[in-house]
Amino acid sequence: MKKLINDPAHYVDEMLDGLCAAHPSLMRDGPAGRVIRRTEGARTGKVGIVTGGGSGHLPLFTGYVGPGLVDACSIGNVFEGPTVDSCIAAIKAADGGCGVLRLYGNYGGDRMNFDMAGEFLEDEGLELSTVLGTDDIASAAPEERSKRRGVAGIVYAYKIAGARADEGASLAEVTAAAAKAVERTRTIGCALSSCQIPGAAEPSFRIAQGDMEMGIGIHGEPGIWRDTLKPADAVADEMLDRLLAERPEGSGHRVSVLVNSLGATPLEELFILYRRLAERLDKAGLTVVQPLVGPYVTSMEMAGVSLSLCFLDDELERLLAAPASCPFWKIG
Amino acid sequence: MKKLINDPAHYVDEMLDGLCAAHPSLMRDGPAGRVIRRTEGARTGKVGIVTGGGSGHLPLFTGYVGPGLVDACSIGNVFEGPTVDSCIAAIKAADGGCGVLRLYGNYGGDRMNFDMAGEFLEDEGLELSTVLGTDDIASAAPEERSKRRGVAGIVYAYKIAGARADEGASLAEVTAAAAKAVERTRTIGCALSSCQIPGAAEPSFRIAQGDMEMGIGIHGEPGIWRDTLKPADAVADEMLDRLLAERPEGSGHRVSVLVNSLGATPLEELFILYRRLAERLDKAGLTVVQPLVGPYVTSMEMAGVSLSLCFLDDELERLLAAPASCPFWKIG
Numbered sequence: 196m197k198k199l200i201n202d203p204a205h206y207v208d209e210m211l212d213g214l215c216a217a218h219p220s221l222m223r224d225g226p227a228g229r230v231i232r233r234t235e236g237a238r239t240g241k242v243g244i245v246t247g248g249g250s251g252h253l254p255l256f257t258g259y260v261g262p263g264l265v266d267a268c269s270i271g272n273v274f275e276g277p278t279v280d281s282c283i284a285a286i287k288a289a290d291g292g293c294g295v296l297r298l299y300g301n302y303g304g305d306r307m308n309f310d311m312a313g314e315f316l317e318d319e320g321l322e323l324s325t326v327l328g329t330d331d332i333a334s335a336a337p338e339e340r341s342k343r344r345g346v347a348g349i350v351y352a353y354k355i356a357g358a359r360a361d362e363g364a365s366l367a368e369v370t371a372a373a374a375k376a377v378e379r380t381r382t383i384g385c386a387l388s389s390c391q392i393p394g395a396a397e398p399s400f401r402i403a404q405g406d407m408e409m410g411i412g413i414h415g416e417p418g419i420w421r422d423t424l425k426p427a428d429a430v431a432d433e434m435l436d437r438l439l440a441e442r443p444e445g446s447g448h449r450v451s452v453l454v455n456s457l458g459a460t461p462l463e464e465l466f467i468l469y470r471r472l473a474e475r476l477d478k479a480g481l482t483v484v485q486p487l488v489g490p491y492v493t494s495m496e497m498a499g500v501s502l503s504l505c506f507l508d509d510e511l512e513r514l515l516a517a518p519a520s521c522p523f524w525k526i527g
Numbered sequence: 528m529k530k531l532i533n534d535p536a537h538y539v540d541e542m543l544d545g546l547c548a549a550h551p552s553l554m555r556d557g558p559a560g561r562v563i564r565r566t567e568g569a570r571t572g573k574v575g576i577v578t579g580g581g582s583g584h585l586p587l588f589t590g591y592v593g594p595g596l597v598d599a600c601s602i603g604n605v606f607e608g609p610t611v612d613s614c615i616a617a618i619k620a621a622d623g624g625c626g627v628l629r630l631y632g633n634y635g636g637d638r639m640n641f642d643m644a645g646e647f648l649e650d651e652g653l654e655l656s657t658v659l660g661t662d663d664i665a666s667a668a669p670e671e672r673s674k675r676r677g678v679a680g681i682v683y684a685y686k687i688a689g690a691r692a693d694e695g696a697s698l699a700e701v702t703a704a705a706a707k708a709v710e711r712t713r714t715i716g717c718a719l720s721s722c723q724i725p726g727a728a729e730p731s732f733r734i735a736q737g738d739m740e741m742g743i744g745i746h747g748e749p750g751i752w753r754d755t756l757k758p759a760d761a762v763a764d765e766m767l768d769r770l771l772a773e774r775p776e777g778s779g780h781r782v783s784v785l786v787n788s789l790g791a792t793p794l795e796e797l798f799i800l801y802r803r804l805a806e807r808l809d810k811a812g813l814t815v816v817q818p819l820v821g822p823y824v825t826s827m828e829m830a831g832v833s834l835s836l837c838f839l840d841d842e843l844e845r846l847l848a849a850p851a852s853c854p855f856w857k858i859g
Contacts, residue, residue: 197830201760209798210796213800213803404529427532428533454549458793459791459828461585462585463583466542466549467532467541467542469545469548470542470548473545473549486549488545493794495795496792498791523821525857
């Protein structure tokens, strides 16, 4: 694993400096500059949305700060959660006087720190709510959905909650929209190769030459099986079959599809997979709305993909199509 | 090199099918479907812009078809030029009755086929012009700029020519704008690892563990030196110094910067490089306008980056900022 970096100890701060230099709509704030927020500040009278997590997943998390999406983000070291102090500062930065939704992936460290930050701020009178991304179907059984990890599907929750907040909805309404987006989104990932934390002596894990791993997490958490690399169509079929087996009750026939690169897998391969997925979804009687194909949530140089389905209803479809803009995603 | 593909013989066609399925603003056309054009067709009364080249560089070339950019694209197999017939069909697809600019990178095969296509169509009465991308400073000496290859900097020419055409300019004016964009753009690339053509038994080239190559082309053409991997700041400095040494005569103090991933290199590393470049450019008295940081022109899973500078004047700056939209780049 070769990286174009300087001292690994400065990796995150140099990356955040470059991100904000290239995108002046974002700025660093908070303790040690580990909050990324909208430069123009929180919008008074709008429900705030805050997220957070470890570095190494760009465009996630910091890249989704922008109008119609997230207002502020607390960011940790590579694959490590943000500190309590950063969470407090991020929540404050997102506060426009109508309460703040904490919307982030279901990881123990992140949950603990966002909870502690919340207790502190609720004592100060701030109104808060929480929705956790739990879209990774490989990480726990369907009966234990609340134990699942949050992975790429969280971008649907950002988009949908962000649009609802922009409509002037209340904290309860924005929270309900985010919860519905999570409830109706399913993701599975597969990796062909590992990534390496800057400064680490070894890759985070290893996948033998010629092998792949189905169901892996975005930090290399173990998956469902590891075996010989299959053709793209077979991989697409297995991922789709596993997601369709968990179609939410009462869902209609309209879905959005996210074919996401985990990093090194190029767009060409994403489109080869998407072609098969579109054919299969059509045969299954599902209509694809607003497909997303590209690197939305990565693990640095990891090769592999994830597939997410967001099962839409009229409200989710309207919110997904609403205008939004961040450095990596512009709609409308 | 592991790939999520099916039969390598179907790689390009499956990729194009997926691209158009995900982005209905694009459609396949021409012999064997190797033309990608705007689904809504050429705009009558607007100068057409056509490009083309080999596959394996997404978003280049097909991904830049859209309003304010390119009207049609002929596409070949991986790293192979498009056929004459595809070039003819692409030029026709771009024709809105006001002539067509052929705007593509300076490679022998592409030039031969676009020239033959042009002779055929000029006999039919179509008015054509040509501008070749020649931005890669590592590929020939400054005295022989016309012999240089076209690499990532061509996206500036697309954007600038596309905006000029949208303003209702004549073929001569659009051609002049594209030529000025090429004349004022300089690029250098460096690779950390190779890529592999689908179906090939071996990677296109090899770079030893711990090494990098400065000045490499987007198909792995040999560079200036190959040595131990340097820190990001040292790489940024060398690339920038080489580009600034070729600052076009009479250029002002405003530049656009493109920090481009060749594929596997993640956004985090691009921003670490950009941070250094922004500091250095500021010290050099140059003002950065509209920086571009991301994967704009790739070589599949190649790890590495390229750096482009486009030295602006008032006209180029206006055209670069004009509205444009394609699946991978939205401005305004």
